[in-house]
Every structure is written in C-alpha cells, then in structure tokens.
Amino acid sequence: MSLFSDNIRYLRETRNLSQQKMADALQIKRGRYEPYESGKSEPPYEMLIKISRHYSISIDLLLSIDLRKYDIEELFTLEDNRILLPVQVDGHGENLIEMVTHKAKAGYAAGGYADWNFISELDHLHLPWLGKNEKYRSFPIAGDSMPPHNDKSQIIGKYVEKIGDVVDGKTYIIITKNQEMVYKRLNKNGKNTFMFNSDNSFYAPYEVRFSDIAEIWEYAGSLERENFKPEKRDSNDLESVIRKLQIDIAEIRGLKS
Secondary structure: OOHHHHHHHHHHHHOOOOHHHHHHHHOOOHHHHHHHHHOOOOOOHHHHHHHHHHHOOOHHHHHHOOHHHOOHHHOEEOOOOOEEOOOEEOOOOOEEEEEOOHHHHHHHHOOHHHOHHHHHOOEEEEOOOOOOOOOEEEEEOOOOOOOOOOOOEEEEEEEOOOHHHOOOOOEEEEEEOOOOEEEEEEEEOOOOEEEEEOOOOOOOOEEEEHHHEEEEEEEEEEEEOOOOOOOOOOOOOHHHHHHHHHHHHHHHHHHHO
C-alpha cells in the first residue's frame, strides 16, 4: 500500500462510490482500477491526471500527504500544484500558525515552502488575535534594513493569494524563486515588477519581477525578543522644529482664549 492508494480508496469511500462506479468514471475496467487502490500497480501519468480532476484535488496532494488526517475542504491549493497546510486549530478551535525559525529559514527559501513534509514539521504557535479563516506563518528577520525589527524579530505574515492584492506602501515577507526571503515595503513599478524598499535609507531599493516571486505574506504583527530603543533625534532636525512650532502655536492660542 502507498499514500496514493490509501488516498484514492479514502476519497472513493467518502463519496459512497463502488470501485466499478469509479472505474466507469475513469472510462477503464474495474480490473484495471482495483490494483491502484491495493497498491499492486501505479497509474500512468494520464490516469493520475484523470483521478486528480475527478476529485478536484491536486496530484501533489494525492501523492504526498495522508488525506485522512485533514479536512480536504480547508486545504490551500495553488495554481502550480503547490500546497499550503490548512488552517489548523487546537483542541479548543483556536488558530495555529507555523513558525519558520532562523534554523529553518534556508530550507524554506530553498523550496521547503512547496514541500508538504517540510512544512508539517515546523513548530506551531497560537495567537488569539489572528483571524480563524486566514492562513498565517511567522518568519525570521535578518539584518537592520527594516527598523525597529532586527535579527531577534519574527514577522507574522498573512498569505497573499494574488499579486494584485498587494497594496503599495505596505510591508510584506517575500520568498523569491532564487531562494531569497526578505521583509520589505512594496510598491508596484510598472505592470510586472515590484520595487523592494527598506525603511533604513542606507539600503537602496531594488526591482523584482512578479515572475521571480514564489510567495508573499502581508505583515500581520510581530514577535520581538528585545525592547525597542527610542530614536535619538537632533533638536535642529525639521521634524523637531515643526513639532516645536506646533506647541508654540497651541500655547499662544491658549493665552488668547
């Protein structure tokens, strides 16, 4: 037996279909279909496609996970047959999210995001303020390009299904197809590219094509392991001068009233 054979037996039985009915739907004889369920033989590619389309479940799911353990209706499936874990909940119905740690970061960016087994082994975290019907993950930050976050920060991201849903000026975790994981402020630059902007002006913005992006996660919060330090400001900088003028005007108005 294999995951595939277990899965197609499970799917058939949950739909109250006989093996004959399933064979008829695939336009083959029952004697050819039965070995697929018993694990005695494997279907050719064209039959895999037919079975996948019959159940409206990606081939990736049929081959790589035990469908008996999950609510199929809650699985996140992507256009290129990649998968995300479903929205998981604990025994109290509370949302659980996967944590991509610094240790797991390289593996995730190198393709672990598309590996069901890799994702299923990540640690989980419960945050009560997250929505129950959205998909979240947490990601580590590297460097100082997006203050006040730093190497000790974890960004909570909400999965963005369509690039068109990205809002200019907001911050996102982005995983690119060249194995890069970054946290940046995005702006559309023409029809097919984003400008990746850092809040630390020391780092120059750069351009990335839509086609080079594997995943986008919108900022939904953060976890910090150290206190933020207040920024030291020059008393002569423009913002300080404007603030002082506002205070002076308010005091003058108070004297006149």
